[in-house]
Amino acid sequence: MERIQQVVGRARAAFQSGRSRSLEFRLQQLKALERMVQEKEKEILAALHADLHKGGPNAYSHEILGVLAELALTMEKLPSWAAPQPVKKNLMTMRDEAFINFEPLGVVLIIGAWNYPFVLVMQPLIGAIAAGNAVVVKPSEVSENTAQLVAELLPQYLDRELYPVVTGGVPETTELLTQRFDHILYTGNTAVGKIVMAAAAKHLTPVTLELGGKSPCYIDKDCDLAVACRRITWGKYMNCGQTCIAPDYILCDPSIQSKVVENIKATRQEFYGEDIKSSPDYERIINKRHFKRVLGLLEGQKIAHGGEADEASCFIAPTILTDVSPESKVMEEEIFGPVLPIVTVKSVEEAIEFINRREKPLALYVFSNNKQLIRRVISETSSGGMTANDVVMHSVVPDLPFGGVGHSGMGAYHGKHSFETFSHRRACLVKDLKMEVINKVRYPPVSQKKVDL
Amino acid sequence: NPYAGLVSHLRASWLSRKTWPREYRMAQLEALVHFLDEKKQEILEATAADMGKPPFEVELSELLLCKNELHETLNNLSQWMKDKQVDRPLATRLDSAFIRKEPYGVVLIMAPWNYPIYLILGPLIGAIAAGNCVIIKPSEIAKNTERLVAEALPHYLDKDCFAVVTGGVQETTRLLENKFDYIFYTGSSSVGRIVMTAAAKHLTPVTLELGGKNPCYVSDTCDVVNVARRVVWGRFFNAGQTCIAPDYLLCTLEMQEKLLPALQEAITEFYGPNPQESPDFGRIVGDKQFRRVRALLCSGRVAIGGQTDEAERYIAPTVLVEVQPSDPIMQEEIFGPILPIIIVANMDEAIDFINSHERPLAIYVFSSDDKVVNQVLERTSSGGFCGNDTLMHVTLTSLPFGGIGNSGLGMYHGKFSFDTFSHCRGCLKRGMGRETLNAPRYPPYSQKKFGIVQATSKVARKDDCTLL
Numbered sequence: 001m002e003r004i005q006q007v008v009g010r011a012r013a014a015f016q017s018g019r020s021r022s023l024e025f026r027l028q029q030l031k032a033l034e035r036m037v038q039e040k041e042k043e044i045l046a047a048l049h050a051d052l053h054k055g056g057p058n059a060y061s062h063e064i065l066g067v068l069a070e071l072a073l074t075m076e077k078l079p080s081w082a083a084p085q086p087v088k089k090n091l092m093t094m095r096d097e098a099f100i101n102f103e104p105l106g107v108v109l110i111i112g113a114w115n116y117p118f119v120l121v122m123q124p125l126i127g128a129i130a131a132g133n134a135v136v137v138k139p140s141e142v143s144e145n146t147a148q149l150v151a152e153l154l155p156q157y158l159d160r161e162l163y164p165v166v167t168g169g170v171p172e173t174t175e176l177l178t179q180r181f182d183h184i185l186y187t188g189n190t191a192v193g194k195i196v197m198a199a200a201a202k203h204l205t206p207v208t209l210e211l212g213g214k215s216p217c218y219i220d221k222d223c224d225l226a227v228a229c230r231r232i233t234w235g236k237y238m239n240c241g242q243t244c245i246a247p248d249y250i251l252c253d254p255s256i257q258s259k260v261v262e263n264i265k266a267t268r269q270e271f272y273g274e275d276i277k278s279s280p281d282y283e284r285i286i287n288k289r290h291f292k293r294v295l296g297l298l299e300g301q302k303i304a305h306g307g308e309a310d311e312a313s314c315f316i317a318p319t320i321l322t323d324v325s326p327e328s329k330v331m332e333e334e335i336f337g338p339v340l341p342i343v344t345v346k347s348v349e350e351a352i353e354f355i356n357r358r359e360k361p362l363a364l365y366v367f368s369n370n371k372q373l374i375r376r377v378i379s380e381t382s383s384g385g386m387t388a389n390d391v392v393m394h395s396v397v398p399d400l401p402f403g404g405v406g407h408s409g410m411g412a413y414h415g416k417h418s419f420e421t422f423s424h425r426r427a428c429l430v431k432d433l434k435m436e437v438i439n440k441v442r443y444p445p446v447s448q449k450k451v452d453l
Numbered sequence: 454n455p456y457a458g459l460v461s462h463l464r465a466s467w468l469s470r471k472t473w474p475r476e477y478r479m480a481q482l483e484a485l486v487h488f489l490d491e492k493k494q495e496i497l498e499a500t501a502a503d504m505g506k507p508p509f510e511v512e513l514s515e516l517l518l519c520k521n522e523l524h525e526t527l528n529n530l531s532q533w534m535k536d537k538q539v540d541r542p543l544a545t546r547l548d549s550a551f552i553r554k555e556p557y558g559v560v561l562i563m564a565p566w567n568y569p570i571y572l573i574l575g576p577l578i579g580a581i582a583a584g585n586c587v588i589i590k591p592s593e594i595a596k597n598t599e600r601l602v603a604e605a606l607p608h609y610l611d612k613d614c615f616a617v618v619t620g621g622v623q624e625t626t627r628l629l630e631n632k633f634d635y636i637f638y639t640g641s642s643s644v645g646r647i648v649m650t651a652a653a654k655h656l657t658p659v660t661l662e663l664g665g666k667n668p669c670y671v672s673d674t675c676d677v678v679n680v681a682r683r684v685v686w687g688r689f690f691n692a693g694q695t696c697i698a699p700d701y702l703l704c705t706l707e708m709q710e711k712l713l714p715a716l717q718e719a720i721t722e723f724y725g726p727n728p729q730e731s732p733d734f735g736r737i738v739g740d741k742q743f744r745r746v747r748a749l750l751c752s753g754r755v756a757i758g759g760q761t762d763e764a765e766r767y768i769a770p771t772v773l774v775e776v777q778p779s780d781p782i783m784q785e786e787i788f789g790p791i792l793p794i795i796i797v798a799n800m801d802e803a804i805d806f807i808n809s810h811e812r813p814l815a816i817y818v819f820s821s822d823d824k825v826v827n828q829v830l831e832r833t834s835s836g837g838f839c840g841n842d843t844l845m846h847v848t849l850t851s852l853p854f855g856g857i858g859n860s861g862l863g864m865y866h867g868k869f870s871f872d873t874f875s876h877c878r879g880c881l882k883r884g885m886g887r888e889t890l891n892a893p894r895y896p897p898y899s900q901k902k903f904g905i906v907q908a909t910s911k912v913a914r915k916d917d918c919t920l921l
Contacts, residue, residue, distance in 0.1 A: 016808075057898035069542075087851035098632050098849055103834060105857070177526055182858065201649035204642065205659065206862040211656070224885045234895055271896040281896035356468070369885060378880060380470075382555055385879035393881055399539035399551045400879030405557070406634065410658040412877060425864060426829065428854035430840035436679045439842075441687055444723040444733035446509035 004172065007164045008136060009180045012107050012159035015134035016221075021104060023391050027075055029129050029158055033122070034071045036157040037064060043153075044118055047145040051117060052239065053284035053313075062239065063119040066396070070123050070424040073398055074130045081130070081419045084127050084428075089151040092438065097430040102423045104132030105206075106182030111173065111196070113334075114286055115242040117143035121150060123202055125163070127418020133183075134162045138176060139189075141169045142286055181205050183422060187244075188212075189334075208411030208421055210244070211404050212334045213361040216352045217247035217391065218377060220368035221256055228367040229263030229388070233271065235391030237318045240283040242293075243340035248335050249324070249393050251351045254344040261304045261320050264340070268305070276317055277310070285314040285337060294337030297330040297407045301341070326354070348373055352380050354413060360406035361385070365391050384408045455624075458509040459616055460631045463559045463586045466613040472556065472584045475534055477611075479527060479580045484609040485574060486523050489516055492605050496570055499597035501764060503566070505765075515570040518848065521576055524851045525867050526582045533582070533871045536880075549882040554875040556584030557658075558634030558898030563648070566595035566738055567788075567872075573602060576637045576660075579870025580581045585635070586614040592640075594739055621681070634658050635874060639696075640664075642859045660863030660873055661753055663856050664786045665813035669699035669843070670803045670829060672820035673708050680819045681715035684792070685723060687817075687843025689770045690736035693746075693790035697815040700787050700844050701776075702794045703803040709774065709794055716792075717757050720770045729760070729767050737766040746789030746818070752780035753793060757775045770897060780808075800825055802833045812836075812858035817843055836860050 019025055039045070041064060048059040085100040090157040099308055112121035121139050128135045137149035137154065151165040166176060177184075178198035186196045187210040200207045236247050252260055272279040285291040291314045298307060298319065306319030316338050324341035325332060331341060345351045355364070364383035368374055374388045384404035387394045395402055395414075403412030413421050471477065489496075496515065500506035506515075536551040560580045564573040573591055580587045589606070591599045603617045618628060629636075629651040640663040652659045671680055687699050704712065724731040737743040743766040750759060750771065758771030768790050776782060776793040779902045783793065797803045807816065807829075816835040817824050827842040836856035837848045846852055847866070855864025865873050893902050 055898065057902070058896075061894070087849065089851070090849060093845065093849060096850060098846075099855065101830070101838075106834075155543065190656065194656060197653035197656065198650055201646055201653055204645055204859055204862060205665070209656065227885050228890050230888070230895070231891070273897065279897065281898050287839075311508075350879065367885075374882065378553070381818065382876065384876065385881075387881045387883065389883040389885050390881070393545060393883065394550070394879050397545055397879070397881055398543055399541075400550055400552060400881065401877045402879060403877075405555075405876045405878070407656055410656065412879075424834070424857045425853050425855075426835065426857075427837035427846050427849075427854060428840075429842070429846035429849065429852065430826055431837070431842045431845065433676045433679050433819065433841045436676075436682070439679075439683065442513065444507070444509065445683060445725070446507070446733055 004166060004175045007166060008107065010161050011134040011136055011164055014138050014159070015104070015107055020129075020134055020159075020162050021132045023079060024316065026130055026132055027078060028077075029163075030071055030075050030126065032157040033126065033129075034068065034075075036153055037067055037071070040153055043149055046399065047149040048118060049422070050145040051114070051143040052242070052286060054239070055280045058238070058281060058283070066119050067122045067126070068127050069398070070415070074419070075128050077416065078130050078419070081416055093429065093431070095432065095435060097428070099428050101426040101428050102131070102419075103426050104425050105422060106133060108133045108422055109137045109176065109181040109184045110135060110137050110439075111184070111186045111188065112137070112139045113142070114140040114142035115239060115244070116248060117146035118150070120187050124418065126415060127413055128422045129163070130419050131416050131422035133422055136176070136181070137163065137165045139165065139167065141167065183207070185411075185413065186210065193409065194288050197335070200267040208403065208413060209409045210402075210413075211362065211407065212244045213359055213404070213408040214248040214331070214334055215245055215361045215363040215365065215383070216351075217250050217365040218348070218367070219250060219252040219256065219260060219365070220348065220370060220373055221253050222369050223367045223389075224369070225256065225259055225263050229260060230267045231390045232365075232367075233264050233267040233318070234297055236250055237268070237271075237282070238392075240316070242283070242286065242336050243392070244383070245392055245395055247365050249331065250340060250342045250352060251345050252342060253346065257322055257342055257344055259452055260342060261322060264320055265305050272318070277313075285316055290312065290337070294339060295340055296337065297335060297337070299328060299329070301328065306338075321389075340425070348377065352377060355381050360404070360408055362404045362408035363387070363392075363394070382406070454627065454630060456618065456631055458630050459588070459618070460559060460633075463588065463614060463616060467558050467586045471535065471611070472581075472586055472614050475766050478581055478584060479530060481610055481615070482511070482523055482527055482578065485578065486520070488606065488609040489519055492601070492777070495601050495605065496598075499593075499601045500569065502597040503569070503595040504692065504694065504738040506691060507733045507735060509733060510735065514568055514691070518571050519574045519578075521848075521850055522578045522867070522870070526578050526871065529868065530582055530871075533868055543898060545881060545883070547887065551712075551880050553878045553880050554871070555878055557874060557876055558585060560585040560587045560635040560637065560874060561590065561628070562587055562635040562637045563590045563636070563640065564592055566592035566598070567691060568698070569595040569598035569602070572639050574858050576865060576870065579772075579865055580635075580637070580874045581615075582871045585872035585874055587616075588628070588633075589615070589617045590625060591617065593619065593621065636660070637865075637873070638662070645861070648910065659867065660855070661861045662854075662863075662865075663814070663859060663861040664696045664788075665811055665856070665860040666700040666783070666786055666805045667697060667813045667815040667817065667835075668803075669702050669817040670807070670819070671702060671704040671707055671708055672800060672818070672822065672825045674822045674825070675819050677711045677715045677823065678718070679710060681719040682722075683819070683842050685716060685719040685770070688792045689723070689734065690721070692737060692768070692843065694735070694738065695844070697837070697847060698815070698842055699792070699817050702784065703797050703806060704794065705798065706796050709796065713756055713772065713792075714802065716772055717848060724770060728758075728769055729762060729765070734770070738769060740766065742769070742788070746787065746791065748789060749782040749787060749789070752776050752782035758790075800828060804829060807833050812856075812860055814856045814860040815846070815871065851886070
């Protein structure tokens, strides 16, 4: 535990030395990260496979591609993002310099999650480095192979004092949270999010919390069901359902429920073949605990398709549940597994009401050919982000802020939003010591003439 | 939970979506303009009763600054509310991607006593503009203004969506047990921690506008007379009860010798030979605060001022010299009309001194040498910064106003207020067609598909990034 205090202390001393601040230094570190990802691609893919049974192409597109893209964007835009921003002046300050300076916050803590274990530490790290901070990285111990790899690789490529990796479980994380940071970005669940924010409150540390929830997916009668279901199948079952923005459950009219099931079934076949267990493209549940948890959600449910499971390999087949009751267990917690409940609703009004009765989700999806309906769903609900007529994709548009609202989180990042999240916007006004005559109007003693001015 | 009924009433109004239309928000903001115009006399009287606030200060810091925020917001609200289209990578080039600004819901604004109107209305304007319902909690310490706000404001705003809650520590604690969708707090760092801890229970995002000791470095190359005026103005405005007031001065012994007569000259020019008789100098807000500030006079030696009058809660504009960093006056934010001077040998020592303390809400530096101003700016960190003046950076609505570290988190003023009280929702609207373009992302993965994915990924520097 003393070690953690030392590590954070060293990062702070390194930050105070000022070396993380120059643009050249930041770009150099980002370039080194890029080299790391390119040179160690095989090792990264192997770790992801060991942790989540994630196939190479999947791992590459889900994790590596995103990281490389973020690095490229950040390195290109950093000089413009970091430049002081002049602002509009008023008559009194017309001759002065008024601008916003983007400055690092200091020492940032990034706590990663296990479901996309590489990108969820790397993407925030990129933003934090770009903003000139020192960063303590705490990968999730649940995805132990990736955590181990990150702990080995970062010191080989980056400044060791400025960007240390701390590994470990709950005791180490708890100890870390007693230290003082200048920003904490946490990705994980709502319950731990509250703990992180309470710990941050002791030091008045700003936080970005990327949490979760049940992301609803409304399918309108008026839509191309085959296309809709293909896209939903892709987003739901990727990473074996362990995606914070996966469509958690479906809302649709009872008249199309069986068609939805048929389409998803057909797509499932198309994607993973007859023997899903032997498909190299289908992942596994991360560990036994979550395996049991997800399987437990199937109790008492009508399984329209799937339901096969194998504890030894933590395999759960892509599963569809129909006529699910809103009060059942599977509708209480975020599923985070390959189980897709369908809850029937008679109208879009009912769907909107259903969604609004629950905690604000991280993502929201609506499928319809009717643009009016889509506009209505967007304007009458709230969520971190949303995609219409597809799933997950809003998270890959780099200029869209990625974050939650209410129980699904606070703050946002990705692209420029990361840079802004990890920067302090310092208001600066620089005046002349001369031109005192302009100031005289504000000084006492006061006459009515001054007031009117 | 005594406030549960009120909060659920506001939440019901929120769910009715009453506060969403632009016309509604504009109407509420216009009503605030009327409040400031029609209740101006009452505001002058209440603030005078609370802390002897000079009418000119009220005009400038309570009325004018609020009006500026209102006008800025009314002028620009349509623009601010618009969905913001964003660039799209190749994979989504044919779609519509935009950021939507949405209200959070039911918001709590907790205001302090020192600028009781401005520090309620400032955040309130942003909260209303962003479409929220608001519970306002004015400070019980400025008793007269609290009463005025509680009685008058509800007549101007929609009672279904905006409410004022009065009370002290106990009431505030109960209030904080409720779930809010945003909490905006202005006050002390210690209470800021309590507010954030309470917010954490509900995962409520917060903005905390706190305080600290704002250093003011005066270099050896400067126009002493102008410096003295600007420092005196900033320090003794509102009898020193300003979160961004220059808290203490750093300068060399030589500069101190030049400054002292200039400071005295400025004080006399502003407040006359006996500031207690000047209508332009305020009073300490309460007995408790008066005693706290008076006790700080024991630090160092009084070079200017030092007189006090408990009956009036008057403390003269005071300058202390021979102050040590370990003295009581250097351990807390002064929030009173006392300016201690700490001697440093040079700019580097001043910067080191500043950096060895918690990051303040504002840093001031006076120098006719641009390099000095830039050095201090670059080598320190603070909420805001003003070179060659005091307080003035807060008058520009185009600059964000907020702290860092112990001096706060988040920011507001102008559009930043609107943004603070808005959730930025990332939205992507796709079409159902062009499904073939999606094909490379679907399993089963073949080497060919992977080749397409890699080929279309284009992560070279100059190109856009793409995914799948």
